[in-house]
Amino acid sequence: MGTVMHKMMNGEIILRVEDIHKCYGDIEVLKGVSFDVRRGETKVFIGPSGTGKSTLLRCINQLTIPDSGCIWLNDEEVIYGGPRINQLRQKIGMVFQNFNLFDHLTAVANVEIALIRVKGMSKADARKKALEELKQVGLLDKANAYPAELSGGQAQRLSIARALAMDPEVILFDEPTSSLDPELTREVLEVMKRLARAGMTMLVVTHEMGFALSVANEILFMEHGTIVEKGSPSDIQTSPAFARTRMFLGTFQDD
Amino acid sequence: MIDLQFDFEILLPALYKGALVTFALILVSAPFGFLNGIGIALGRTYGNRLVSRLCQGYVLFFKGCPLLLLLFIIYFGLPSLGITFTAFTSAVIGFILCNGAYNSEYIRGGIQSVSSGQMTAALSLGMSRVQAIRSIILPQALRKSLPGLSNEFIYLIKYSSLAYMITVIEITGAGNIFAAKYFAFFEVFILIGIFYLGLVTVAGRIIAVIEKKIAIPGFGGV
Ligand SMILES: Nc1ncnc2c1ncn2[C@@H]1O[C@H](COP(=O)(O)OP(=O)(O)OP(=O)(O)O)[C@@H](O)[C@H]1O
Ligand SMILES: [Mg+2]
Numbered sequence: 001m002g003t004v005m006h007k008m009m010n011g012e013i014i015l016r017v018e019d020i021h022k023c024y025g026d027i028e029v030l031k032g033v034s035f036d037v038r039r040g041e042t043k044v045f046i047g048p049s050g051t052g053k054s055t056l057l058r059c060i061n062q063l064t065i066p067d068s069g070c071i072w073l074n075d076e077e078v079i080y081g082g083p084r085i086n087q088l089r090q091k092i093g094m095v096f097q098n099f100n101l102f103d104h105l106t107a108v109a110n111v112e113i114a115l116i117r118v119k120g121m122s123k124a125d126a127r128k129k130a131l132e133e134l135k136q137v138g139l140l141d142k143a144n145a146y147p148a149e150l151s152g153g154q155a156q157r158l159s160i161a162r163a164l165a166m167d168p169e170v171i172l173f174d175e176p177t178s179s180l181d182p183e184l185t186r187e188v189l190e191v192m193k194r195l196a197r198a199g200m201t202m203l204v205v206t207h208e209m210g211f212a213l214s215v216a217n218e219i220l221f222m223e224h225g226t227i228v229e230k231g232s233p234s235d236i237q238t239s240p241a242f243a244r245t246r247m248f249l250g251t252f253q254d255d
Numbered sequence: 256m257i258d259l260q261f262d263f264e265i266l267l268p269a270l271y272k273g274a275l276v277t278f279a280l281i282l283v284s285a286p287f288g289f290l291n292g293i294g295i296a297l298g299r300t301y302g303n304r305l306v307s308r309l310c311q312g313y314v315l316f317f318k319g320c321p322l323l324l325l326l327f328i329i330y331f332g333l334p335s336l337g338i339t340f341t342a343f344t345s346a347v348i349g350f351i352l353c354n355g356a357y358n359s360e361y362i363r364g365g366i367q368s369v370s371s372g373q374m375t376a377a378l379s380l381g382m383s384r385v386q387a388i389r390s391i392i393l394p395q396a397l398r399k400s401l402p403g404l405s406n407e408f409i410y411l412i413k414y415s416s417l418a419y420m421i422t423v424i425e426i427t428g429a430g431n432i433f434a435a436k437y438f439a440f441f442e443v444f445i446l447i448g449i450f451y452l453g454l455v456t457v458a459g460r461i462i463a464v465i466e467k468k469i470a471i472p473g474f475g476g477v
Contacts, residue, residue: 087380
């Protein structure tokens with residue numbers, strides 16, 4: 001914990017999210033969300049269903065185009081239709097609830113494909129790098145397996161390896177364990193914890209409170225399209241200012 | 256029936272020539288019909304409103320138009336607009352247009368059956384839409400549409416005989432001419448029937464080999 005805190009205080013701001021608004025039809029899903037992310041930091045977003053957490057993550061790499069507001073990655077604006085949007089997206093990894101693996105490619109090819117097509121690496125270099133990433137997430141023995149042949153936990157670890165291979169500045173996790181059994185959830189959370197400790201910058205939407213409390217530098221509680229409360233895990237557990245968050249956690253843990 | 260031996264001696268060379276024309280019709284039409292199908296399916300799925308509508312209209316028209324009528328229009332009709340093609344070219348154009356329309360329906364179905372999350376994931380890795388379509392969506396869509404495409408290919412083999420109606424002397428035409436001349440309809444048409452059967456069987460075998468070669472676990476047995 002000490003080292004993480006240290007890093008957080010020293011890490012420069014690498015991602016700025018400024019006043020993001022997003023409507024779907026008449027419904028304003030995001031009502032002005034802002035926060036800064038420092039290098040090496042892990043932020044965890046929690047909140048009731050439908051409050052815009054996924055929409056917020058998708059706005060960060062412009063998979064969803066915000067109505068207004070800005071995203072800055074290292075002082076460069078991440079903007080849809082911008083000339084460098086594809087370069088910027090490489091630097092913002094994403095891990096999805098449903099893995100979204102490429103079903104026609106083996107595990108190693110899932111990791112390789114963007115290295116070859118996007119980064120322009122040679123096949124040999126891409127293979128080498130892909131195998132390294134698979135090793136990182138403990139999937140070296142599954143290199144030649146297809147997604148349909150993997151367990152949910154393995155599939156999610158593969159999707160993390162795929163994101164990692166691009167050497168991103170930050171990785172966005174959208175409920176990475178929500179479709180997994182508790183047993184498989186654990187193996188994925190282990191990988192994420194290791195990443196966080198290794199200094200990866202991560203934004204995580206999750207309902208896994210154990211993970212949030214032990215790994216997050218900051219927990220942000222979202223409701224109705226805004227960040228209602230935010231603070232460190234220890235603040236949230238003790239300070240009276242976080243009554244709403246604790247109430248949410250209480251009801252959540254009763255489930 | 257009188258001198259069967261003699262008949263076959265002149266029949267076979269005549270049919271052989273026709274068979275070559277049939278092969279040529281199929282081998283030229285099939286690849287372009289395939290590409291046409293991909294183009295129309297992509298236009299319909301990913302094109303803007305106008306392109307998508309145009310592709311939809313294309314499919315409607317060529318699925319609705321009897322192939323024979325289409326061949327007549329191209330070969331006999333277009334010259335009155337100053338557009339002239341040889342009979343062979345007219346037949347190939349007709350086959351490509353028609354084959355492509357049907358192919359596009361199968362390919363479009365294949366594209367739609369690829370989970371949209373894979374496009375999202377590809378974009379999130381920094382792929383452009385075109386890159387994602389080429390290396391993620393199409394390889395899966397084509398695999399999934401292979402059974403339908405195979406059917407269309409078999410149909411193409413069989414309807415290539417319609418080319419005779421616009422004076423292309425392919426095997427059915429060659430046989431008909433010969434049969435009329437020697438009053439040997441039964442033998443000739445049975446022989447041609449066997450030819451098509453053989454062709455369709457071989458095509459089926461080749462398709463099965465391709466299916467096996469590109470099979471992937473989790474893609475559902477074809
Ligand atoms: N593409 C879309 N079109 C229309 N409405 C959408 C779209 N995506 C999300 N919404 C709506 O926006 C709201 C916020 O959705 P979002 O998925 O961001 O919430 P969430 O906080 O991630 O919820 P959950 O915990 O259920 O994943 C919801 O009401 C949802 O129905
Ligand atoms: Mg969500």
